[in-house]
Amino acid sequence: MSSILTNLSALAALQTLKGVNSNLAKTQQQVSSGLRISSAKDNAAYWAIATTMRSDKSSISAIKDAIGLGQATVDTAYEGMQSVIGVLDKFNTKLVAAKEDGVDKGKIQDELNQLKQQMVSIAASSGFNGVDWLNTSLSDIYDSAQATTSLVSSFVRNSQGGVSVDKMDVDLSRLSLFNSTGGGLLQADARDVGTIGGMRILDLTQPIGGDFTSYDGVNGSSGWMAPNGNGGSAGIFALDSFPVGSPLDFNTPGAQISFDITLDKEASNPQNYGSGDTRADFENLPGPYYGGYTPPSIVITKADVDAYDPTLGGIVSTNTQFAGVLNLKLQAQGASVNASYNMYDPPGSNNWVHSPELMTITTLQQAHGFGSYVEISNLNSVGVGTGGLKEDSAFGSRGSGMALDFKTFIDATDGGNKDGIDISFDFSVNGPPTKSYSFNRTYINSVLNRNDGKVETSDDMATLMHSLLDADWPGLVIDATSPTTVIIKSDPAIDRQFGSGTSIAFNNVRVSNEPRSVFNILDIDVEQNPDLIDKYIDYMNITMSKVRAGATRLGSLQQRLDMQSNFADVLQNSLASGIGKLVDADMEQESSRLTALETQQQLALQSLQVANQNPQAILSLFSA
Template sequence: MTSILTNSSSLAALQTLRSIHSQLSATQGQVSSGLRVATASDNATYWSISTTMRSDSMAISAVSDALGVGAAKVDVAYAGLNAVLDLLSEVKARLVAAEEDGVDKAEIQSELDQLKEQVRNIATSSSFSGVNWLNTEIADIYDKTLNRAAVVSSFVRGAEGGVGVKKMDVDLSQIALFNSTGGGLLQADPRDLGTIGGLRFPFAPDGTMSSYSVGNESGFTPSDVKFMFNGPLAFGVGDEISFDVTIDADNPADPISPPYHPGDTTHVVIERATVDAVLPSANGVISTYKEYAAVLSSALSGSGATAAIYWEYDPPWSKNIVDVPDQIGITYIGNSSLDGSSLQITGFTSTVGSGGLSNSAIQYGERRSSMTLNFEPFRVYEEVVVNFDLRVGRESSASYSFDKDYVNPLLGVDDGLIATSDDMATLLNSLLARPDIIIEATSGNAISVRTDPSIDRKSGQKSGIGFWGINVNIEPIPKLNFLDIDIEQNPQKVTEYIQYIDVVSGKVASGAAMLGALQQRIDMQSEFADRLMSSISKGVGRLVDADLDEASTRLKALQTQEQLAMQSLQIANANAEILMQLFR
């Protein structure tokens, strides 16, 4: 159909040309930008993902840079600690040389002063970008909220879109050589608990503390019933010696209430058969004190007592041991099922003479079930744990421990301070929680620890109370300041100084090892960050990058199509010109 109003062929050609222009524009954009998805209108989903991941990649790049700064800080601190370790070895060598007789300690001290100054210089100069981990100013270097330095390690995006920066913490208490408020590796450790409120005492001149309490108490056995042999004793048929042995009667003088147990009594008989069994060739005659002791020991079997001879050093304080002639003792063994501790000989009769043995007064063992602690204030710091054992009488030891988290709510403080003897009594009562033990602050700074006699009736060697196995998890700790070492003024402390250098050298080496591990982790994290950025770039490229081979080929095809479409439009317009000639 031919119309003077509508040129259908021209419209079709024009529509085709517009479509080709649109495709050609998009393809030219891909070729020029290299992107298949350049704007949100190209593909909203892919564009959103690529924009977010490019942002993350830039953040990871910043993390990589931060890791480089962190690595530099660690490297500087590590180099400083290594240098100080070498100097500490030099200091130790000088101190060992100072123990030699005849050396000039003033001259050695001069060398030590130079080494100390060099250590100080290393600590103050081990700084990177104004950050110094070896010379710090921390109010409490053991407080976890204050002693942390951080190195940025990673950028993360959570499953729900949340983002965050992860950091690696550095515990400065493990590497700081000097701190403004104390606690550096080369300074006296302020966490020294001293006597732990009186639980222990200084064990050696260098300040080493005991692992038990100076007030530990153990009761004593009853004294022996001693006598001098005055034999011989000749036993015939029908002859005998008899007596009663009573052991472990309660002592009314002890702080226990009645009734008092009378003890176990055994009737002992010595006759001809008894003598013959012990001395088969003696024909019933006990001639010496050793023979009498042997016969008595046999007869006393099962009674809770025995007989023995005595010996002594001759001369005194020598290693030569000799018997005490003619002296015999009835010695306590005891009955573990009874609370008392005593020994007595009664009802003695004989048809052959006594041999020196006779009735005796009752001998009580000494009850010791109380001790006194001399309290001194102390503070329990973070991560400090005190362990100790309590032993009462012949019981197995029971173990206890406490730390700052236990002390603070118990005493209503926030700094771990046990300031008074009442505080210490409260702490021990809370830990032990035993109704048979009474713990209370007494006059001055004394703390009484004792068993309740209404519950604990044990006496003699069966009684006792004490603290053992006392241990603090952070010990040994340095109790000196490195810069205070002075063998010229304190020549008697050379050995103590050597021991101190050993302790702090170990702590400095541990700090260097920690930094070495941190160095390795930073290197691994840096390598991972590089790989992660590369992987993100590849992933984004797969989503939005254009295939330039395909795009260039399509571009040529569309250019050809454009030329053809333009020619078609020209032909369509030429047909209209022919029609118009009919009206001329």
């Protein structure tokens, strides 16, 4: 039907036109913006993800700028370090030249001074944007909290949506050449543990700056006292000079030498060995005392000379021959005779004496008792001389104890290692097996209830040693007997061993920050200290090694920063691609849709015109 009130065809055409116009507007917006999703109403989930990814992409761009700043800082420090290495090579060459005889050390020192200033200048000029890693002003360069700086490395968003900026730490204590309070690579390392409270004696004959820690072993059998250990010695004394030019002729009827020998009785009172070296703390055993072993009298006749060497014809002409004859008689009893004087004189001292003209007699300590003693008594001769034999006696020394010459020391912090410097050692009493121990700043603070890593008193040292050794050596006595002395010994009530079989030692002492620098390079002076040139050269070897290690660390940082920068580029591209896949419009598809919608719009307009023609026809009837 037709109606002048309602044109259903026009309404349908109009509705179609509105739909086409709406789709056309949306498509035109996507084509003009290039976005399929431009606001949250288009697709809330995808819009939120894309917005977050755009934020991350901007953050990574900022991170990349920060990485570039870090790269510039590292590159500048690296170039400075490389330049200093070149100067150090020249410096070392000049030191070697200073060793030559007749060279003008004053002129060489002038050249060294110029090289020093060049190193100072390079270090002061190797900063970027006010940051100079080679020339620092740290109040304590060994404090990791102060010595650690950071470089931006990456941007991270975790699974919970939280964001963070990752950084890489840089330890300036391993890079700084000059620090205002000391401790730079070209300055002395102040973290010196010295003798470690007396555990070792620094051997000044070793190169300064060398490895101070290789004090291995103690030779108890010879009574030699090592720098960080004590060995006992057997009873030994020197006989008189053999009568040169007056041979002993045992061919005379009845010719003989006789004597008694007593071996290995225990000392009943403290022994003083001269030179102020009283070792009563180590040697006074509680009673009862073993009285020694005394075999039947020793008698030497022509038969004994013939048994030693029948070619001698019963005549002994040298101390070597006489020692051989005596050994045939004495070794089975537990003593020996040496043809040359080779011992500490006086016993217990550090005076080592050797003479090929004198003989010594020594106990062999063959299980007669725990003592270490030798005595010749009741010496008689018939028809012949005594050949240097004499009546005398000697106690050995007990090596199961030592006195630590205590000096205060500090276990300092060690860069990034909060536990401080590691100190390790082996310890033994009376020979193997040895046991290994170690401690550091954290351990010291725990045992001594401190916070500074300091072993301040001899009582502190005794407490530290107790904590380390007691569990493995229950018979050990450790006492602080004075402010400068700590006694460590086996308990004589438990351990009655004496003589050459006894020893106590700290061996294989190792300190984690050694070898260390012991000079400031700016203080080196070959003109004023020509006797230190060798030590300067040793110091340079250590220092150059540490500076090269610093350059290596900077090179590693350069490589890592380059990798991070490249990764930031890749990550930015990946984010851009991901955002595009979520929200970008397909331009080919939208362009085709735009053309189709424009055609639909024209058709819809034409349909609307046709639909409006029927009302016009009805109106014409009324006008007629």
